[in-house]
Amino acid sequence: MATTEAEEAAKRVQYPLDSSSYKLLNEIGAGVSAVVYKALCIPMNSTAVAIKSIDLDRSRLDLDDVRREAKTLSLLSHPNILKAHCSFTVDRRLWVVMPFMAAGSLQSIISHSFPNGLIEPCIAVVLKDSLNALSYLHAQGHLHRDIKAGNILVDSNGQVKLADFGVSASIYESTCSSLKFTDVAGTPYWMAPEVIHSHTGYSFKADIWSFGITALELAHGRPPLSHLPPSKSMMLKITKRFRFSDFDKYRKGNGKKFSKAFKDMVASCLDQDPSKRPTADKLLKHPFFKNCKGSECLVKNVLQGLPSVEKRYKESKVCSVHEDGEKGGDNDGDGDDDDPSVQGKQRRISGWNFNEEGLELEPVFPNDEVKEVRFGGETVVQQTGEHVVNREGMLATLNVLKGSLEQELWQVKFLVSTIQGEETHHQVQVVGGDHSEEQEISRLRAELENERRKNTQLELQLHTCKLHLSSLSTSK
Amino acid sequence: MKGLFKSKPRTPADVVRHTRDLLLVVDRTTETRESKREEKMAELYKNIRELKCILYGNSESEPVSDACAQLTQEFFKENTLRLIIKCLPKLNLEARKDATQVVANLQRQQVQFKLIASDYLEKNLDLMDILIVGYENTDMALHYGAMLRECIRHQIVAKYVLNSPRMKKFFDYIQLPNFDIAADAAATFKELLTRHKSTVAEFLSKNYEWFFAEYNTKLLESSNYITRRQAVKLLGDILLDRSNSAVMTQYVSSRDNLRILMNLLRESSKSIQIEAFHVFKLFAANQRKPADIVGILVANKSKILRLLEDFKIDKEDEQFEADKAQVMKEIEAL
Numbered sequence: 169m170a171t172t173e174a175e176e177a178a179k180r181v182q183y184p185l186d187s188s189s190y191k192l193l194n195e196i197g198a199g200v201s202a203v204v205y206k207a208l209c210i211p212m213n214s215t216a217v218a219i220k221s222i223d224l225d226r227s228r229l230d231l232d233d234v235r236r237e238a239k240t241l242s243l244l245s246h247p248n249i250l251k252a253h254c255s256f257t258v259d260r261r262l263w264v265v266m267p268f269m270a271a272g273s274l275q276s277i278i279s280h281s282f283p284n285g286l287i288e289p290c291i292a293v294v295l296k297d298s299l300n301a302l303s304y305l306h307a308q309g310h311l312h313r314d315i316k317a318g319n320i321l322v323d324s325n326g327q328v329k330l331a332d333f334g335v336s337a338s339i340y341e342s343t344c345s346s347l348k349f350t351d352v353a354g355t356p357y358w359m360a361p362e363v364i365h366s367h368t369g370y371s372f373k374a375d376i377w378s379f380g381i382t383a384l385e386l387a388h389g390r391p392p393l394s395h396l397p398p399s400k401s402m403m404l405k406i407t408k409r410f411r412f413s414d415f416d417k418y419r420k421g422n423g424k425k426f427s428k429a430f431k432d433m434v435a436s437c438l439d440q441d442p443s444k445r446p447t448a449d450k451l452l453k454h455p456f457f458k459n460c461k462g463s464e465c466l467v468k469n470v471l472q473g474l475p476s477v478e479k480r481y482k483e484s485k486v487c488s489v490h491e492d493g494e495k496g497g498d499n500d501g502d503g504d505d506d507d508p509s510v511q512g513k514q515r516r517i518s519g520w521n522f523n524e525e526g527l528e529l530e531p532v533f534p535n536d537e538v539k540e541v542r543f544g545g546e547t548v549v550q551q552t553g554e555h556v557v558n559r560e561g562m563l564a565t566l567n568v569l570k571g572s573l574e575q576e577l578w579q580v581k582f583l584v585s586t587i588q589g590e591e592t593h594h595q596v597q598v599v600g601g602d603h604s605e606e607q608e609i610s611r612l613r614a615e616l617e618n619e620r621r622k623n624t625q626l627e628l629q630l631h632t633c634k635l636h637l638s639s640l641s642t643s644k
Numbered sequence: 645m646k647g648l649f650k651s652k653p654r655t656p657a658d659v660v661r662h663t664r665d666l667l668l669v670v671d672r673t674t675e676t677r678e679s680k681r682e683e684k685m686a687e688l689y690k691n692i693r694e695l696k697c698i699l700y701g702n703s704e705s706e707p708v709s710d711a712c713a714q715l716t717q718e719f720f721k722e723n724t725l726r727l728i729i730k731c732l733p734k735l736n737l738e739a740r741k742d743a744t745q746v747v748a749n750l751q752r753q754q755v756q757f758k759l760i761a762s763d764y765l766e767k768n769l770d771l772m773d774i775l776i777v778g779y780e781n782t783d784m785a786l787h788y789g790a791m792l793r794e795c796i797r798h799q800i801v802a803k804y805v806l807n808s809p810r811m812k813k814f815f816d817y818i819q820l821p822n823f824d825i826a827a828d829a830a831a832t833f834k835e836l837l838t839r840h841k842s843t844v845a846e847f848l849s850k851n852y853e854w855f856f857a858e859y860n861t862k863l864l865e866s867s868n869y870i871t872r873r874q875a876v877k878l879l880g881d882i883l884l885d886r887s888n889s890a891v892m893t894q895y896v897s898s899r900d901n902l903r904i905l906m907n908l909l910r911e912s913s914k915s916i917q918i919e920a921f922h923v924f925k926l927f928a929a930n931q932r933k934p935a936d937i938v939g940i941l942v943a944n945k946s947k948i949l950r951l952l953e954d955f956k957i958d959k960e961d962e963q964f965e966a967d968k969a970q971v972m973k974e975i976e977a978l
Contacts, residue, residue: 185822186821224873225913225915231827231870231873231874235827235828235830238823238824239824241824242786243737245737255823256822256823257823257869259869260913262870308741309700309745
């Protein structure tokens, strides 16, 4: 009780509500319509703060969503949740002033200094604090809906806070009476199967799934499947065609051993059946968290020698610019936000099988199911850093792809020679292909790209149909 | 200890009675010993949380309608709501949130097909005054605001608030510097002016002069981007509602209003432009335009046509294109 009273007293400290009281220092994060700065609050002894500046004039930004997020943030009070000091508008932008978390997000920490993941005692500290936050959120009737290392922040003293409620929703504000949501939000790698198949609706247990994926992310240095670069749905589609299991051979095992308790804890979160996953409260009592160390464990093992969050962000940005140059044509909508594919990124994962022994997830790809994933909110994290670490992995992936494409080319050749003359233009291509396999590969790529476009269109249509249906059913 | 002496589980009505007793203690208390007070507070928090659990269920169980009905009946039998509203500032943050959710839920509970919350509020309308003024208190605004928004679901309550002298204050609340509070006030303001059609129509025709004078100067011509954007959107919603057709006709016959909308149409913000267009089209579509409106439109004919010509929105919208073509035709014919 004493801590909450003290926190409330702290809450009453009113931060100034005008932009002139703050001095912006560096950019430390960016998303589609928001930028995060490190800043100083001058009238308050130049306390360091983080300011999330959201562009309100973007046509797709729903003001009601922004209002809900602001309200959620100002009414939450928990030591493991990043609150907002205040928020106010500055011309067309909304400034949300928050405490500055000096060590940044765990995603940024891992991608910079721990590409193979953290040690188990540190994982336990991070997960336990996040779970405390989640338990509080759920008790309040809120879903977080975007749990991942990129949304778990660390302060210089090792304190862990869950952040970014851009897509969080409250069941108390939902108009439908049931404790379920049907609109899709979140980040694909971390999303629970029932969220991807959102017709069944989802509830608190979807957060538990994402929590399990986050555990894997902390343990391996990346979420499952992420050795395929993020936001490249084309890659996933190719892997669907050439079977995912091919990649296992190329995955470098880092030889890490994890405790039985840890594996068991993660496995329980990643149960296909949401009702079998434990609640956050129940999970807190899991043996894995029993002898959990304090935040000094993070300070000693993780934070020491870590470059500042500003510096890491700058580095990752340089890399991402480089990356953008390489991406060329098959950019899946990372940059231009008017591209409809930003809203409609797609992933084709029908389910996951958790391999408890290897502490890994194996995705199951369906043949025909297509699902659209809408990004309801803003994620402002230093995600670009991942590319640096994964470059080697990506190269391996590309090599496998090339091999697979070559194999397919051979099959096509064989087919064509069997059914001679039926598709003359195809034959010509194959003859030409003798000169350069690369040409053939790029042709296949273009074909895939076309397929992808068609798919996107179909998915958008599907989505529109669904919207019509749901509006019809609600109007009844 | 507890398990040993607990004879039988408390009924929902028991929990309400217990909560009420504790609220009475908290309300009266001026001093008493700190430890004693804290004990009572803790007990109160526990009871409010239990009320919430009965009404909303929890992760293990869904709410039971019978229990909800019992709770609702007992709650409104006496002045529990007044006590909660009065004591809210004395509670801690978590209990405030719980209490707010309880009050919100109770507004929708039916007992034998009747919304008894509405009957209670009809006799206690002065409670709304406390809730409205709550917007002036940074710590209480979001709690009282959420309660207020739930209460105005009842037509009788919305009517009271619309016609109360405090209605004018909303024009200031919407522009409070704290974004979360200002946005909450804006949501309540919108609810008041859109939810109960007949009440709104009656209010607007009776209060046309002062209401739109304030609306134009304080909101549509505000220096605050977000205020202008929300205001022009809401104006469109109000005027396009069939039940407000008389008000709409009056609004689009004024040259001052036209001037304001034409300025908004020229803003650099696309969002504002689009919303402004939806109001501007009403001026153009009016088949009985007063002479001075025609005069302004004719004087600015080429400029307006050029602006509309270049006016494109990101996604395809047949309705918008059709509206635009119609407006351009109307203006061209003048």
